[in-house]
Amino acid sequence: MPGALSPLSFYIHVPYCLKRCGYCDFNTYTPGELRNGGDLATVSDGYIDLLIKECNFVPPAGPIPTIFFGGGTPTLMEPSDLGRLLRHLENRFGFTEDAEITIEANPDTVTAEKLQQLKEIGINRISFGMQSSNPQVLKVLDRTHNPENVFKATEWAKSANFEHISVDLIYGVPSESIADWRSSVETALSLPIDHISAYALIVEDGTKLAGQVRRAEVVMPDEDETADKYLLVDELATAAGLSWYELSNWSKPGGECRHNIAYWEGKNWWGLGPGAHSHMNGRRWWNVKHPNAYREKLSAQNSPMHDEEELTVEQIEQERIMLNIRLPRGLPLATLSAEQVQNLLPYRESGHLDAGSWGSGNLTLTRSGRLIADRIVREILL
């Protein structure tokens, strides 16, 4: 369509949780942190209207291909409120015919009825924070949910006719054995899902977990064991018919999260909400982090943007390599210099790069290569 406006995805941040998990350093707040003695209803009052207000800053764009509600805990919002925002976006930009609209959900805070309502407002993909099926591991992660809830929640989601259902898993948690991990992955794969994400636990500065590690109250597992766990989830998921389409994501055919892929492919998206990041045509910016600061900015009719960066040609190239290498399609060798290819030869020999695609002019990571993707990126960028 010549002259058509280019598509724009939306990330919508909900910065609220009832409780902060011990490993989490995301931009999220409990009602108590925001207002002493406040409950969720009071602290989040009018939040959706603020998001709608931020939409005023979005320039005209084509129909929306993907929307992602992340958090925080977006399911803490009333479905009717989320619906109001979706209708606003739909009226303003329109949705593509196959628009993917995802919400992250805590298995503890959903009911069959709520899921039904979420489906009714147009959300068609749901991703549950399962993390593990092992109660001890969940306890170390400081998660509140009962593993049983994940069964129920995914079943309800299936009954509510969500097109895509996903679960998130975390591995490499202190005290988690290989057997624990295998059981988590097998449990996840037995659910009515078409997608899983599996992330190695990162101890972030300033979290409760970081303090526990520092005081040696918990011991982080050996990196090699964590690598084994990655290989295990890749093996089990593949056997169950889910193949990797990004380093930490596996899906059945057609179950890929297109919103996620948009990030890795450097597409344009707008992030609504405090601390949300946006990218449009080589420009990245991010909003003020704190919900109160966000509220103040928008109440005064100001943009909530905190800072921005205009990517240089070199940075755009760095990002291309850094992001595309995480995908099965990899990087065409023809886009690299002779020196860069030279630097990669030892990795080709050691089996970190796929022989077949190398032969046909493409850099694609093997399983072991995916585990050292950052190192290979550094090798290319130097």
Place this chain on the structure above:
Amino acid sequence: MPAIELSKAPQPASTNPEQIRNFCIIAHIDHGKSTLADRMLGITEVVEQRNMRAQYLDRMDIERERGITIKSQAVRLPWRSGIDGQEYILNMIDTPGHVDFTYEVSRSLAACEGAVLLVDCAQGIEAQTLANLYLAMENNLTIIPVLNKIDLPAAQPEKFAEELAKLIGCQPEDCLRVSGKTGAGVEELLDQIVKQIPPPVGDANAPARALIFDSVYDTYRGVVTYVRVVDGHLSTRDQIQMFSTGVRHEMLEVGVISPEPVVSKGLGVGEVGYVITGVKDVRQSRVGDTITTYHNPTTKALAGYKDPKPMVFSGLYPLDGADYPLLREALDKLQLNDAALVYEPETSAALGFGFRCGFLGLLHMEIVRERLERESNLSLISTAPNVVYRVKRDDGKELIVTNPSEFPDGKVASVEEPIVRATILAPSEFIGAIMELCQQRRGLLKGMDYLSEDRVEIRYTLPLAEIVFDFFDQLKSKTRGYASLDYEPIGEAEGDLVKVDILLQGETVDAFSAIVHKDKAYAYGVMMTSKLRELIPRQQFEVPIQAAIGSRIIARESIRAIRKDVLAKCYGGDISRKRKLLEKQKEGKKRMKMVGRVEVPQEAFIAALTTDADVDKAKAKK
């Protein structure tokens, strides 16, 4: 009031030697020498109260911070004796307080007729003090035993008076008791210096002979040389001549320190002061040399001149290779003020361009390094210190090795290493621990004496190489800090020595090669390989670390290949964070040194070359 106003005091160049007393203070680090000196400056009123600062005579920051004197100084103090009411000039010659500077100490002593033996009466005499005391006694100096810090609650003046009396052959009650802190007893000490120490004796009409006991480079004045006139007279009109080299210099200025420089017409017999000739390098005006006049030169030098000989060598490299020219400049500058420092350029495959530097000892090395870092703002990495080896090859050729990597591969006929005579003073309960340590370090027991009921003097000969490698720290830790050590070189001896190389993936890392005794090669190899295994990050491939003598592998470790180096998640589209992390990692990679294909972070080199004791010291500093 026994102080004399400066202008009314006997003046330089016209002071009767009978009125002069030249003395030094022999004391261990932290036994209170600088505080006592401060007190003397105050009581004699050469420094006004309002200008007084602590450790007045210590000029360098390092001296003040570490509480040690690196260079000596001489201060002229006018004093009216409380005993006979006569006017006197006391020249206090400050001596360096460390084993590395024994030669300089001996020259300072040679400039005096007497010495104040200052001992902290809560700690007792230490090995270094004892060594300097013996030096003073050999120079026939009059010794005045003084117990300091009598104000301390832990003071045991009776006990240590006994000890001193036994050492120098006097009565315990002959020991003066002072407190540098409160000033108690200091006036009496000054009077006793006048009474007990003989005046200098010299021939005023003979050709001039003056002993250089210190030589200091000053940015504005050039080299300032401290001298003690023995015979004759030095005056500004003279042209002077260095006895050892025969080189002639114009005399630009003569003066005394009181305690700031005061220009005088000259210096007469027995006097102590400074001369400035315009030379720019202390090596042209060396400690121990004799100054005479060009028009009427002496034919007989004062005894005891020696060239300083470096005993300990280490490679110094800038952390940032681009700083190499800066390091050269800084060394050149430092050498102007340090005749004992030697260096020559050296290249290390692992560390890049640097210098092999020779030092008098470990403290000298530490001080030089600290001054380079502090005064020139350099970050340095130094290789493990080593001594000088004399290697005879099978073909009869002889080789002097100051860097382990120059040690010949293959068979050698013999290797000789420097040997020292070490004296250790400690409470007797530690005899067992000390002997065990010395035994491990290839020591030979030479004798043991009780200084008092519970303190012993233990004498050993030891290879210097064993002392250079964390001996002092070990000694301190095995004796809860109570032992003190002194040593002096006594020659060379053949040793069963081998070079141990450390190989990373088959490539020798020159910075880690060491020359060690055959019996310790294995322990060194195991220590280094396991240390490196911890320090070097995992690589894409497995990296074997080996220790080898020639082609024989004596220890082996391996660093497993890395398996995981990836960040799983991107946080809500925060690509910038990921990219910045990558940029940071890229910077880190630039700081890596390549050994063959192995990336070794600079921190690993530093940590591997640092002994555990160094690490503790660094922590203690913080």
